[in-house]
Amino acid sequence: MEHVFETHAHYDDEWFEEDRDALLVQFPGQGIEKVVNIAASLASIPTTIALAEQYDYIYAAVGVHPSETKELTEENFSLVREMAQHPKAVAVGEIGLDYYWDETERSVQKYWFERQIELARELKKPLVIHSRDAAKDTMDMMKALHTEEIGGVIHCFSNSVEMAKEYVNMGFYIGVGGVVTFKNARVLKEVVQAIPLERIVLETDSPYLAPVPYRGKRNCSLYLPYVVTAISELKQVSEEEVVQVTNKNAHQLYRLEGEWLN
Numbered sequence: 001m002e003h004v005f006e007t008h009a010h011y012d013d014e015w016f017e018e019d020r021d022a023l024l025v026q027f028p029g030q031g032i033e034k035v036v037n038i039a040a041s042l043a044s045i046p047t048t049i050a051l052a053e054q055y056d057y058i059y060a061a062v063g064v065h066p067s068e069t070k071e072l073t074e075e076n077f078s079l080v081r082e083m084a085q086h087p088k089a090v091a092v093g094e095i096g097l098d099y100y101w102d103e104t105e106r107s108v109q110k111y112w113f114e115r116q117i118e119l120a121r122e123l124k125k126p127l128v129i130h131s132r133d134a135a136k137d138t139m140d141m142m143k144a145l146h147t148e149e150i151g152g153v154i155h156c157f158s159n160s161v162e163m164a165k166e167y168v169n170m171g172f173y174i175g176v177g178g179v180v181t182f183k184n185a186r187v188l189k190e191v192v193q194a195i196p197l198e199r200i201v202l203e204t205d206s207p208y209l210a211p212v213p214y215r216g217k218r219n220c221s222l223y224l225p226y227v228v229t230a231i232s233e234l235k236q237v238s239e240e241e242v243v244q245v246t247n248k249n250a251h252q253l254y255r256l257e258g259e260w261l262n
């Protein structure tokens with residue numbers, strides 16, 4: 001496969017410590033055209049930007065994951081704002097609400113979710129949304145804050161068909177990864193069938209959520225063809241069409257339109 005656009009990975013993770021560069025240099029030759037590396041904590045913002053500076057096909061999303069928001073202060077948030085203006089920072093994320101890991105108070109998560117949404121609005125960059133066990137609160141906040149004016153992606157989508165359609169109506173893309181290859185992922189398969197291919201983007205969330213047959217192992221973008229195959233079967237279109245359409249979607253999502261299929 002060629003022209004695969006990986007919209008969500010964490011290659012600065014320590015799991016890649018030993019072979020990071022050896023892995024990343026293979027991507028252009030293996031059909032991975034572009035990668036957006038997603039920051040998730042204060043510490044991962046500079047490491048994400050460093051990867052984007054080192055590789056021309058890697059871009060950065062700058063933001064703080066809901067479970068890490070307890071480390072944010074006014075002072076370090078001004079650094080986040082600064083780093084989010086890096087020329088290769090294409091989005092604000094991953095940000096949102098996570099009630100699965102209850103280590104950060106919900107009120108703290110909500111406060112910094114709103115602040116980071118407002119940062120994206122100010123910088124005119126799309127949102128990379130993380131929502132886990134917090135579907136209603138995430139949607140309520142996104143509606144109240146008029147995020148349909150900002151746009152972005154709901155990463156690793158794991159909610160109902162109805163909610164997927166609602167996000168699509170708000171102009172958001174739906175991130176689909178390795179989970180779609182799992183036998184028990186009935187609802188996600190229904191989501192993929194229910195929404196237009198024009199609203200789906202490919203992601204791995206590497207090093208997590210490897211597709212079958214690598215389930216449970218370290219994930220990487222080279223496994224995206226398994227996700228492409230699963231989507232092509234669910235949508236009854238060719239793998240080539242899945243790659244081409246999701247590539248175009250990802251360029252529009254991250255506002256790299258001028259570079260589509262260059």
Ligand code: NI
Pocket residue numbers: 008010038094205
């Ligand atoms: Ni992630």
